[in-house]
Amino acid sequence: MDNSMEILGLYPTWYQPALGSGWVLGIIAVVHVLASHTSVGAALVSTWLATVAVRRNRPELLEYVRRYGVFLLVFSYVLGSITGPGIWFSATVASPRGLSALIHSYVWWWATEWVFFFIEVIGIYLLVYLAGKVDGRSYLKIAWIFGLASWATMLIIVGILSFMMWPGQERWFTEGGTLNGFFGLYTFAQILSRTCFMLMAAALAGGLIAAYLRDGAFRLEMTRKLAWVGILGAVLGAVFFQWGLTTLPESAQLLMKTRLPGSFVPAMWAILAAIVVYFAALLLRPGALNVPLAGGMMVGLLIFGIWPEERARESMRKPYVAGQFVYSNQIIARDVPALGVKSELPALEARGMLALHPFIPQHLRRIGEGNELEAGHALAIVYCSNCHGLGTTGTRPFGEMFAGNRDAADIERFIKGALVTGNMVNMPRIPLRDDEAHALAQFIASLPLWHSITR
Ligand code: HEC
Missing domain, CATH: 1.10.760 (Cytochrome Bc1 Complex; Chain D, domain 2)
Known part of the structure; x- marks a missing residue:
């Protein structure tokens, strides 16, 4: 044994007796996932709607984009910017070395993500406050920059989170290289399925704004549009989610089989089916949409969809918390020559x-x-x-x-x-x-x- 190793570089353990530190982090993260997924999906939907509004000269559609933007500012951006730092703070104390592993590999990627986020936040303000006040071409440029910047934040975060689950390529452990860690099949499956589920969440949230519309015919039109987006998101998301399951490493497959309750996968399908049925019902009877219904669906998605899904994702990487070399209890469990880290x-x-x-x-x-x-x-x-x-x-x-x-x-x-x-x-x-x-x-x-x- 190496005698110079008198004391390990461990941090104090944050012990939360009632919930456990993991759950505190988890609860904050789940709210963040709802807010962030809704806002990225909504950015894409808004970009599309703004394009149609300008091209076909439809001021009422522009007004919808503006109202949706206000809702996002108040809901997603406030909740998202409270829970985002909340994740950083709680992860810093719950899992200092896990976070450190991510930062050491991805600090510049994170900086890039923050730049995109900054653009996104400016974009949503411009989208809201310039609606109808600037010419169509300029408005479209803003909308597209906003939409793409928003999606780019997701792209980067998903890559980092995929690395947290397992480095994309096995050779990352020996050679290092941020791209080796970032890109694996799992990363692509996540990008695709999350993009689709974001559209689904955005369609659910969009219903809240549509339900407030006064003009009956336009309200029905918007409800139908959103229903199609929701169905498309749910169905394609399910396809990519299924593909994602096949890209999991063996250890995670085993874990899914042995440790997740047998009801997990059927429950996920049931949730998706319920959402598709909801949107299909709105296609048939768009007049039935109201605020409690749309709000209830959002809460349902949070509790029955995102919470179990994120918990399952958490369990699947056990016993590791990051990169398949830091255990959840912060101990480094394998040599990573690329980082000069020893078990x-x-x-x-x-x-x-x-x-x-x-x-x-x-x-x-x-x-x-x-x-x-x-x-x-x-x-x-x-x-x-x-x-x-x-x-x-x-x-x-x-x-x-x-x-x-x-x-x-x-x-x-x-x-x-x-x-x-x-x-x-x-x-x-x-x-x-x-x-x-x-x-x-x-x-x-x-x-x-x-x-x-x-x-
Ligand atoms: C990295 C996370 C992690 C750490 C750290 C950990 N466990 Fe576990 N433990 C698990 C998981 C996951 C299970 C599986 C139980 C489940 O899926 O509900 C488990 C199961 C168990 C079981 C039940 C075994 C069985 O087959 O029924 C016992 C007992 C247990 N752990 C004791 C401990 C003790 C004692 C420690 C500390 C010395 C510890 N665990 C540390 C994750 C962990």
Whole structure:
């Protein structure tokens, strides 16, 4: 072992007892996904509508684009710009090394994304405030720059997020290269399916504005237009989503089969089917559209569509949080020669987490008679809490693990047999030393979780 490695470069663990840090991040992210997907889709739809409005000289269509723009400014851009930094803040504390892995590889791409976002924000203001006030050609230029800039933000983010799931090309680990990490088949499948689902979300949100239109005939026309966009988005999105599933690496395929509830894929199809039925019904009876209906569909999409989808995506990359080399509990688990990064598992195996983590209190560095439970608690927070609630709530809570077994010796056997050896598909290998495994088992057995379970 490398003796210079006295202490690992780990950060303090953010422990959120009720929900778990992952869920706090997840809740913020899901709202962000709704806002951002709606706004990118709406930018594309608005560009199209603005083009038709100018070409066919239809001021009422331009007025629709303006109102839709106001709605986006208030809804998507405000919610999106609150939750966007929210993701950065929560990810910084929940997963500092995961974020660092992304930033180290993609800082300039992110800077580029921010430039596009900046253009997008200026674009939406211009689109709203210049509607009907500048000549058609200029307005179209603004609309197209806005639409393309908006889509470009998505393009870059999807590439970075795909890298977060798994680097696009295996050779990225040895050669590096941002493009090697950015582009894999999965990236393309994501770009296509997300673009389509964004159009679908934009059609749902567009219904909210259409429902307010006074002019009956125009309102029916808009409702039908949006319904077609929605159906097209949902159906094509489903096709590309299905293709995306086939581009997943083997580990993720296995995970989908073994760990996602069997109801996940059928539930996703059911949601899409419900949305297609909704739009088809609007095609037949466009007069039925109203604000509660359109609003309800948006909320439904958030709760039944985006939340389970994003959660599944989260699970699929387990045990890693970024790039298939940083575990969710922040430990670096494989050598990445391209970054000059080395696996920390050998050092942890030899010396133990308590000795190597910089933020372990001095009196817990060595396990002895008096500090076993406290040391076990520290280990649970550092090693497990990023993926497991230590109580009965939040993410995969310990209260539901261990098959209700509260026998310390059994728990220790499980820890040594499955975790230390890394025999679990989607759980990291956790290289506890014997004394650490013993302390952790004592702590878990002492948790006041077991009252509801009789054995
Ligand atoms: C990278 C995330 C991650 C970390 C870190 C992690 N686990 Fe897990 N653990 C999982 C996942 C995922 C499952 C699968 C359970 C599921 O899908 O609901 C799991 C399952 C379990 C189970 C149930 C096993 C079974 O087959 O029923 C136990 C017990 C468990 N973990 C204990 C621990 C302990 C103890 C630690 C810390 C030393 C820990 N885990 C750290 C992700 C993690």
